[in-house]
Amino acid sequence: MSRTAVITGIGVVAPGGVGRENFWALLTEGRTATRSISLFDATGFRSRIAAECDFDPAEHGLSPQEVRRMDRAAQFAVVGTREAVLDSGIALDRVPPHRIGVSIGSAVGCTMALEREYVVLSDGGQRWNLDHGYAVPHLYGHMVPSTLAVEVAWQVAAEGPVALVSDGCTSGIDAVGHGAQLIADGAADVVLAGATDAPLSPITSACFDAIRATSPRNHDAEHASRPFDAERDGFVLGEGAAVLVLEERGAARARGARVYGELLxxxxxxxxxxxxxxxxxxxxxxxxxxxxxxxxxxxxxxxxxxxxxxxxxxxxxxxxxxxxxxxxxxxxxxxxxxxxxxxxxxxxxxxxxxxxxxxxxxxxxxxxxxxxxxxxxxxxxxxxxxxxxxxxxxxxxxxxxxxxxxxxxxxxxxxxxxxx
Structure with missing residues (x-):
């Protein structure tokens, strides 16, 4: 019998507003969330604009301990996961843990935490030999991209397949595709699939500046991202996350779940x-x-x-x-x-x-x-x-x-x- 994955829950952390409904309102109203960078001092960069998330981790239920442990990208993923599970209405405690999977994509992992720690350990880049004694206890977790998938797995007590997909800018769609395949193969009955990235840091901006891929329209940030327009001059960096609850179609309908769409x-x-x-x-x-x-x-x-x-x-x-x-x-x-x-x-x-x-x-x-x-x-x-x-x-x-x-x-x- 064929198994098809369906989407029963959606959680989004995006520029312009945290949450699925804020995200959809922004899109349907045609509003742009691009602006001058505020997360770091972008003076001197060719492109000084980005689409930032107005995100307060405490406001979205993250404890001080979680905030200290998690990079901003992990925080996005956890908040998106919580919204998606709530939206789906699924009782995960009734699903055997080994039948719950996770597939999370990310291109640059815990970039912000890594850069922050490097600046501290190198004394602002002045020292080649770093003193590890100044490092936060969670530095190793920041260096391992799979930490992002692990944080989501902990949220839902997943003991089935857990993976971090990193294919550059296709990571998000590839991670959802992988999650759908886990359902189709019978490896899991529920999969939390999606992606997260929080790349807005000096190192990321410098890299894209070097290849002149980002827009230099700093004087008009709101209109800088203009795909397919004759006057387009590069992309605008952003950040955010989306997590979807994927279920097997028959099981989702049997429990009366709302189905947003099928992954065909x-x-x-x-x-x-x-x-x-x-x-x-x-x-x-x-x-x-x-x-x-x-x-x-x-x-x-x-x-x-x-x-x-x-x-x-x-x-x-x-x-x-x-x-x-x-x-x-x-x-x-x-x-x-x-x-x-x-x-x-x-x-x-x-x-x-x-x-x-x-x-x-x-x-x-x-x-x-x-x-x-x-x-x-x-x-x-x-x-x-x-x-x-x-x-x-x-x-x-x-x-x-x-x-x-x-x-x-x-x-x-x-x-x-x-x-x-």
């Missing part, structure tokens, strides 16, 4: 071409889309909405537009496409899971989020990118894609939760 197909490819470069024909992403649709048993014409990677770099938006045309054919010109990075920035490994959460909400609430800041048409990006304003639109099948440094290309197909 997932595929990934690599271009084996360049660490940061993309071929303009979009072949690898197109192949991932075609494979995901085949696994979902859907035709290109069935796709009712496309959640684009839409980072706002020149090469990504051209590459992605070509991939949609290559994989969807003429239907690419008829289907609405949008990028929520225009509003919440690019949170690296976390954004793929945040985008899957947006897709599930778009299915459930029959509304397509807009691409904010898209005002000047680019002749090379000539699809329906839903500019500026959200659109009421019922879709039975949604496609979400992600692209990452290293040549990673991933695609996921979701179906309506009330589908037969």
């Amino acid at each position: 197909g997932f595929a990934s490819r690599s271009n084996a071409f360049h660490m940061t470069g993309l071929k303009p024909d979009g072949r690898e992403m197109a192949e991932a889309i075609t494979a995901a649709l085949a696994r979902a048993r859907r035709n290109p014409d069935d796709v009712g909405y496309v959640n684009a990677h839409g980072s706002g770099t020149k090469q990504n938006d051209r590459h992605e537009t070509a991939a949609f045309k290559r994989s969807l054919g003429d239907h690419a010109y008829r289907v609405p496409v949008s990028s929520i990075k225009s509003m919440v920035g690019h949170s690296l490994g976390a954004i793929g899971a945040i985008e899957v959460a947006a897709c599930a909400l778009a299915l459930d609430r029959e509304t397509v989020p807009p691409t904010a800041n898209l005002r000047t048409r680019d002749p090379e990006c000539d699809l329906d990118y839903v500019p500026l304003t959200a659109r009421e639109h019922r879709a039975d099948t949604v496609l979400s894609v992600a692209s990452g440094f290293g040549g990673f290309q991933s695609a996921m197909v979701l179906g309506r939760g009330d589908a037969a």
Whole structure:
């Protein structure tokens, strides 16, 4: 008997407001959460803007001990997990612990805690030989990315498969895909799947400054993230997390759970071409889309909405537009496409899971989020990118894609939760 994973709970920590409903309100109102960086002194950096989360860990139930132990990314994941479990209504104490799994994605792990500790131990970078005696007791945990998945597992007492997926900017969608596969394979009955990243630190900004990937539109932070716009000049860094409760479809319906959507197909490819470069024909992403649709048993014409990677770099938006045309054919010109990075920035490994959460909400609430800041048409990006304003639109099948440094290309197909 086939087993299909469905989404029964959604938890989100995102720029513009913590929580699923705040997140959805931001998207459907077309508001942007990008602003000047406040988490550190960005003076001297080429790009001094980001999409930050207004996040108070104590306000969201984290104890002083938890705050000290956890990096900001782990805090996001734990708060998202708690919201997702509550939203699902599932009684996890009635699920055998060995049947509960965790799949969490992250591109840069505990970056903020690591950089903070390095600054302390090196006396502000003045010492090559570090005195470990000044380190916090949890430094080793900050160095091991799997700590993020462990924190989520502790929250739900998971004793089944627990994994940390780190594939750069496709980590989030890949982690959800892995979680869905655990359900399909019968390795788990419930999986907490999602991703988290809190990369807003000097080292991250310096790295992206060096390759000129981020927008230098510091004087106009609100409008700096403008995917598919002719005047786009790079992406805007962000942070956040999304965690989903995945269950086997039959079991979820048997307990009367609300189903946001079904995870019907997932595929990934690599271009084996360049660490940061993309071929303009979009072949690898197109192949991932075609494979995901085949696994979902859907035709290109069935796709009712496309959640684009839409980072706002020149090469990504051209590459992605070509991939949609290559994989969807003429239907690419008829289907609405949008990028929520225009509003919440690019949170690296976390954004793929945040985008899957947006897709599930778009299915459930029959509304397509807009691409904010898209005002000047680019002749090379000539699809329906839903500019500026959200659109009421019922879709039975949604496609979400992600692209990452290293040549990673991933695609996921979701179906309506009330589908037969």
